[in-house]
Amino acid sequence: MADEEDGNEYRWETGYEKTWEAIKEDDDGMLEASVAEIIQRAKRKRQAERRPNTRLGMMRHLYIILDSSEAMTDQDLKPTRQLCTAKLLEGFVEEYFDQNPISQMGIIVTRNKRAELVCELAGNGRKHVDIIKQISQGPCAGEPSLQNSLELALSSLRLLPGHASREVLVVMGSLTTCDPHDINVTIQKLKAEGVRCSVIGLAAEVKVCRQLSKETGGLYSVILDDCHFRDLLLQQVEPPPAARTQDCSLVRMGFPHHSNGTESSDASSASSNNPMSFCMCHLDVESKVDSTKLGAAGHLCPQCGSKYCELPVECRACGLTLVSAPHLARSYHHLFPVDNFLEIDAKENQQPRCFGCRRKFVELDKHAYKCGACSQIFCLDCDIFVHDTLHSCPGCTSSAKNH
C-alpha cells in the first residue's frame, strides 16, 4: 500500500495488474513452490524497508489515542472492533516495551466528543495491559474527537525534554470526528513541536487523518483485516527516525543496586542492614493483590535511596531515571542492525546445509541467503530469525576474522 501512496495515486488509477500471472505451476502442475515463494517475499519485505544510518528516536514517548466511539461496536472485526483492538494492543504494548525498554507510553480514550487521559506516560507495560483490558470492557458511545485528544496528548508531550522522541498513534474506528475548532491549527502545532502522528484506520481512508500523518511525518494506513491490523501495529514497534526538532543531550540516569535482603554486606549506603520496607511503585496501589510487596529486596535509587521493585522507572522522589545496563543494551540492536543478507539463487549455492540451523537445502528452496560480511549461506527461516529476533549474524560472530 505504501508504495502506491508515494506517487499520490490510488489503486484504481494504476495500471491493470494480473496478479494471477505471478503464480506458476511447476512440472507436476502444483502451485506449492510458487506459493511458498510469495510467502517468502512477504516475509522479507519488512526487513528490506529498514534504512540504515538514520538517527533514531531512542527515548520514545508515545501516546495511543484509542477511539471508543459508537463506531467501535461494529462487528467487522471479530468479535467487535473494540475487543479485537484491545487484544491486539495488548500484544503491541508487550512488544513495544520489549523492544524499547527505556521508552514510555500513555493512553488516551476518546468518546462522546471528549478525550480522556486514562494512563499517564509510564514505563511499565503491565499497567498498560491492565488498563487496556479495562477499556475493552468499557462503553463505546457517541462520536470521537480527534482534535481534543490530540490537544490533550500535545499538552503532555510538549513538556518533555528536547531529547525525547514524541509520538502519537491514533487507532480510529470512526469515519467522522467532532472538533471544537479548526483541526488544521492543531496539526500545525503538532508539527511545530515535532510530534510524529501515525494513524491506523479501521474503516476507510479519511482525509483529515491522512493530512495529519502527512504533515507530522507519521504513517497512515487502513486495515484490511485483523492480521493486517497486527502487522500495522508491529510496524510502530521499531523506533522511528528522529524528528528534526529533536535535540541531542546527555541524560542523567541512575543504575541502582539490587539489594536482595539476605545479604546485608551491601555496598549501598542508604540502608546498611536492609530493613523491611515498601517499594515506591506499590505505595499508592489500593491493597488488593499486591499488598505483599513488603520486603527487603528491591532496587535502591542511588540518589535518594527510594526503593523500587522493578526497573526501568522514574524515581518518584527525585525524578532520576533508573535503568539497568541490560535495558540499555537491549536497545543497541536498533543502532547496530545486521545488514540484510543477499538473496542468491539456489543453483549458485554450494553449501548443502544452512550455516545457522544445519537444515538441508531441499528443492523447494528457490533461494538461499548470503551474509555480505562472512559469506555464509543461510536458509530463509534463519534469515528472518536473525534479522527479527537475534540481531547478530551467526557467521560473523562465530568466526574470528570478522572481529
Place this chain on the structure above:
Amino acid sequence: MAAMADEVETSLLVIVVDLHTRQRYLRDQPSLLMHVLDSVITLANMHLMLKTKNKVAIVGCNASNSEFLFCDADAIQPQPGQSGQSTAVRQSDGQYEIFAHLETTVKQNIKDFMQDEQSTFFEDKDCESLIAGALTLALCYINRINKEKSAGENLNSRLLILTGCAGGASQHMAYMNVFFTAQKQNIVMDVCSLEYELGLLQQGCDITGGLFLKIPQLQGLLQYLLWVFLPEPPIRKKLVLPPPARVDYRAACFCHRTLIDIGFVCSICLSIFCKFSPICTTCNTVFKPPGSLLPKKKKKQIKNVC
C-alpha cells in the same frame, strides 16, 4: 487426563563446549580435555536416556571458530529395509547404539575441529573463545527444531555452556542479543564455569532464569553436571542447589570502564559516560550544555498538577 496423555514433553539440550587450547586447565594439564569431554558426553547421553524423545546437540568453539560437533544431521538415519546395515552403528559391549554413535561422532568432529584450529592458530594473550557465536548457532538450531516439532509436542529447550575462559567483553553486544533472544523464546541458559567468575554470563543466567556455577574442583565435573545441570528447570525448584549469585547490573562507563551509580547517557546512541562531556565519543553528537536541568524541574511541577 486424556489431554495430558496426548501432550509429549520433550527437551532439547544444547551444550556449548569451550575448546580453546589456551584455557588454563588445559595448559597445565592437556590430558584433562579428555576428562571434560567424557563428562560432557556422559551428560549428553544421560539426557537422552531420561526420555526417548529427548534431543541433544553439542557446539564447540575456540578463539577462531565455532561449529556443531553433534546435531540432528549427524544422528543415525533409520534405513528401512536394511536394518543393521549401517556401518557406524553396531552394538558393541551391549551399549545402546545411539550413545555409542554420539560418542564416536563427537570425538571425530572434535578431532577435525581441533586440527582446524592448529592450522589457523594465532597468538592471543587473553584467552577468549567465541562463545557468543556458538550461542547464536545454537539459537538458530533451536529455532528450527521448534518449528519442525509436531503439533502435540511440547519442546523445552535449554543451553548449557562449559568454559574455562575469562573474557567476553569484546563480544558484549552479541552476548546481549543472545540473552534477550533466549529470554524471549523461553530458553534457559546455564553456565558451568571451570575457572572464573564470569560477570557477563552471570547476567545472562539471571536474565534467562538459569544457573551459574563455578565448580570448585575439576575432578568432580561429572558429578556437578549430573546433579546441577541434568535436572530440568521445573524440577530444580525442588532440589537444594547452589544459591544464585548476586548479579551486578550496574553499567560501566564507556570512558573509563568503571562501574557507576549515576551516569550520563547519550540520547542518540545510548553510550554511557561518568561525567558530562560536550561531544559524544561514540557518535560524535554535540550536546547542549547542562542548562537542560531547568526544563526537567518544570516538567515535574506540571505532572503533579495533572
